[in-house]
Amino acid sequence: MLVFEFKAYAKPIQFAAIDDAIRTVQFIRNKCIRFWLDNPYVSKYDLSKQCAILAAEFPFANELNSMARQSAAERAWAAISRFYDNCKKKVGGLKGFPKFQKDNRSAEYKTTGWKLADDRKSITFTDKKGIGRLKMKGTRDLNFYQPDQIKRVRLVKRVDGYYVQFCIQAxxxxxxxxxxxxIGLDVGLNHFYTDSLGNKVENPRFYRTGEQKMKLSQRLVSRKVKGSSNRRKARVKLGRVHLKISRQRKDFAIKLATCVMASNDVVVYEDLRIKNMVKNHCLAKSINDAGWYQFRVWLEYFGKVFKRITIAVNPAYTSQECSSCGVIVKKSLSTRTHVCRCGCRLDRDHNAGINILNSGLATVGHTGSSVLDTGNAWGDLPSTVVGENLQQQGGSLSQESSSL
Structure with a gap:
């Protein structure tokens, strides 16, 4: 599934209609959550039936396209099913009990309720919300795809405007x-990663760089009177700072993952549990700022695109074990040089990168060796050979950037 995004241009009254549609989606989702709370044994189909009942009861809900209402109910069921799955798997900590949404910023249409122009440069929404025709500008070309390949059209509101997203089945x-x-990659805080060859990539620290500007913007928000237009403008300014940092981090992860996957046939990395690591309050901000999870997601994506192999290995003792003789050499986080009695002396992260690579190649075994020799069977192995579902290891790669 490909997701193409375009900036939407329209009149203020049309943007107000988009806001109304987004609020309606939030209303339907919250009503479905309430229906589930009152009737705990309902199914996904019961929530879908509830959409028709809400449309008949509330005129503003009936104005929204029927499939858009179904998408709102599916969002509610996604939260419910995720909660059930976490309970069955006995996930530690909070299980993600479904909550009422307060800051929805998108509305999703399926195959009806919209019509794409022949030149693919504008889209018209045909439901009763009155959104009408929106002009679109972007770098992607929709002319390569047929209209029946578009399975979702999403209207997204961000602090810098409105966007139209197309989910294309391709x-x-x-x-x-x-x-x-x-290559083996050892991610860190001093450097974003150190590979098994000793090469290092600097950590950009986008959040730390923009933190001073963020503090000034937050101070302006706190000084304004609540409900005033000046406070709203200050919140928009603060939201733009957050949005820029989010986009910088995503752009860095995409470009670096593309370079790594295009330059190597096999990439091995640690199967880190970011959710558990950020419980350390001394390092939580730096870990979140690094964006390791987002980098891993794009590594696996481009592994499928380029037909490369990505392997997630157990991170235990990768920094303590000697890459030369295999002896465990215990060291604290402040010790940055690995020194072993066998004579091996390496940078701590370089030693870890070699161990990660050796562990990954041992996992692949003879299959990996044969693939390296032929160079024609990269699609025979799954993208992630070792490791669990990514959704259990961190936040999801949302299509929407955070905004205020």
Whole structure:
């Protein structure tokens, strides 16, 4: 599934209609959550039936397209099913009990309620909300895809405007020559990662860089009177700072993951539990600022695009074990050099990168060796050979950036 995004241009009255549609989606989702709380044994289909009841009871809900109402009910069921799955799997800590939404910023249409122009540069929403025709500008070209390939159209509100997203049923594949290279990545805070060859990539620290500007913007918000237009403008300014940091971090992860996957046939990395690591309040801000999870998600995505192998290995003792003789050399976080009695002396992260690579190649075994020799069977192995579902290890890669 491909997601293309375009900036929407329209009149203020049309943007007000989009806001009304987004509020209606939030209303239907919260009503479905309330219905589930009152009737705990309802199913996904019962929530879908509830949409028709709400449309008949509330005129503003009836103005929204029927499939958009169904999408709102599906959002409610996604939260409910995720809570059930976490309970069955006995996930530690909070299980994610479904909550009422207060800050919804998107409305999703399926295959009806919209019509794309012949030149693919504008879209018209045909439901009773009165959104009408929206002009679109972006770098993607929709002319390569048929209208029946578009399975979702999403209206997204951000602090810098409104966007139209198209979810297209298509697979992206790129054929590139095999490099016959393998690499192990050890992510860190001093450097974003250190590979098994000793190469290091600097940590950009986007949040730390923009933190001073963020504090000034937050101070302006706190000084304004609640409910005033000046406070609303200050909140928009603060939201733009957050949005810029989010986009910088995403752009860095995409470009770096593309470079890594295009330059190597096998990439091995640690199967880190970011959710547990951020419980350390001394390092939580720096860990979240690094964006390791987002980098891993894009690594696995481009692994499928380029037909490369990505392997997640157990991070236990990768920094303590000697990459030369295998002896455990205990060291604290402040010790940045690995020194072993066998004579091995390496940078701590370089030693960890070698251990990660060796662990990954041992997992692949003879299959990995044969793949390296042929260079034609990269699609035979799954993108992630070891490790669990990504959704259990951190936040999801949302299509929406945070805004105020």
């Amino acid at each position: 697979d992206r594949e790129e054929i590139i020559e095999p490099t016959h290279r393998t």
